[in-house]
Amino acid sequence: MxxxxxxxxxxxxxxxxSQGDILAAMTQAFHGIGETAPSREDILGIVGLSLDVAMPRLAPDLVREQHFALVDGYKQAYFDLREAAGTSNSxxxxxxxxxxxxxxxxxxxxxxxxxxxxxxxxxxxxxxxxxxxxxxxxxxxxxxxxxxxxxxxxxxxxxxxxxxxxxxxxxxxxxxxxxxxxxxxxxxxxxxxxxxxxxxxxxxxxxxxxxxxxxxxxxxxxxxxx
Structure with a gap:
């Protein structure tokens, strides 16, 4: 061996x-579909999961299409935040x-x-x-x-x-x-x-x-x- x-x-x-951008992006994603964002504790609790698994866990009462929208909204918001601040800052x-x-x-x-x-x-x-x-x-x-x-x-x-x-x-x-x-x-x-x-x-x-x-x-x- x-x-x-x-x-x-x-x-x-x-x-x-990266918690600042994670929390901000998740909040933007939920607001983007007219929903209240989960708590800080709940959002950080799913960090590490793939987004397609994380969203149903965060919002079990929403339907599949809303989960897809949350994934898309989160990705775009996170990208925008990182581009604005730069990786070393975000x-x-x-x-x-x-x-x-x-x-x-x-x-x-x-x-x-x-x-x-x-x-x-x-x-x-x-x-x-x-x-x-x-x-x-x-x-x-x-x-x-x-x-x-x-x-x-x-x-x-x-x-x-x-x-x-x-x-x-x-x-x-x-x-x-x-x-x-x-x-x-x-x-x-x-x-x-x-x-x-x-x-x-x-x-x-x-x-x-x-x-x-x-x-x-x-x-x-x-x-x-x-």
């Missing part, structure tokens, strides 16, 4: 803090994220990946805005997979890299990330700074409170010396 290891990151709430990296990504990226035995509920277009814009286009060797997006917590994204990441679940770890801020990792047979690291409360991350093997704790957490999970 190769010594390579794979670290797969969620994006919103893990690498970047979705800033969390403190320490850049340093840790750069540190991990130069390690010969570590590969980095992404598994996100974002679209391909959305992820491309984000990576371009932060200069991260060459950081990740596998990038899994909502366009081509069932929504989290289905393990499809992580299974594809493993297939891309030729690694086994025991050689990989998922890093995320939501229960969906933890459930997805479990379903894929992978270890999981929860982050406390994201959009789900820490007690929702009970399936995580470890929960960290800052990005600078991540390298040692990865070492512990893989049985390395810290």
């Amino acid at each position: 190769t010594d390579l290891r794979l670290v797969v990151f969620d994006v919103d709430g893990t690498l970047v803090d 979705s800033p990296l969390y403190p320490g994220a850049r340093d840790v990504l750069d540190t991990l990226a130069v390690q010969d035995d570590v590969l980095l990946g992404v598994a996100t509920g974002k679209s391909r277009r959305g992820l491309d814009k984000l990576l371009e805005g932060h200069g991260l286009q060459k950081t990740f060797v596998t990038e899994q997006v909502a366009d081509f997979h069932p929504s989290k917590p289905h393990p499809s994204m992580l299974q594809a990441a493993l297939a891309d890299t030729g690694l086994e679940p025991s050689q990989a770890v998922m890093v995320g801020d939501t229960s969906f990330d933890m459930e997805m990792a479990r379903a894929a047979g992978m270890k999981a690291i929860g982050v406390s700074w994201g959009y789900h409360p820490v007690d929702a991350l009970h399936l995580a093997d470890v929960v960290i409170d800052s990005f600078h704790q991540l390298p040692s957490a990865i070492e512990r999970i893989w049985g390395m010396d810290t």
Whole structure:
């Protein structure tokens, strides 16, 4: 078995803090169809799900056509907000994220990946805005997979890299990330700074409170010396 290891990151709430645009775009989408927007807690609670799954969960009393309209309205509002503010302002990296990504990226035995509920277009814009286009060797997006917590994204990441679940770890801020990792047979690291409360991350093997704790957490999970 190769010594390579794979670290797969969620994006919103893990690498970047995009909640301002998420909340604003969702509010605009609901107002656009004449409905009252859900609460902040409810909106952040569905972050990580694909939009076609998130909207019925947020608005179970609406009909299918309204859910489609919400998806379209959200995408357009989010695009407009990002274009107006710029990626680095609308979705800033969390403190320490850049340093840790750069540190991990130069390690010969570590590969980095992404598994996100974002679209391909959305992820491309984000990576371009932060200069991260060459950081990740596998990038899994909502366009081509069932929504989290289905393990499809992580299974594809493993297939891309030729690694086994025991050689990989998922890093995320939501229960969906933890459930997805479990379903894929992978270890999981929860982050406390994201959009789900820490007690929702009970399936995580470890929960960290800052990005600078991540390298040692990865070492512990893989049985390395810290």
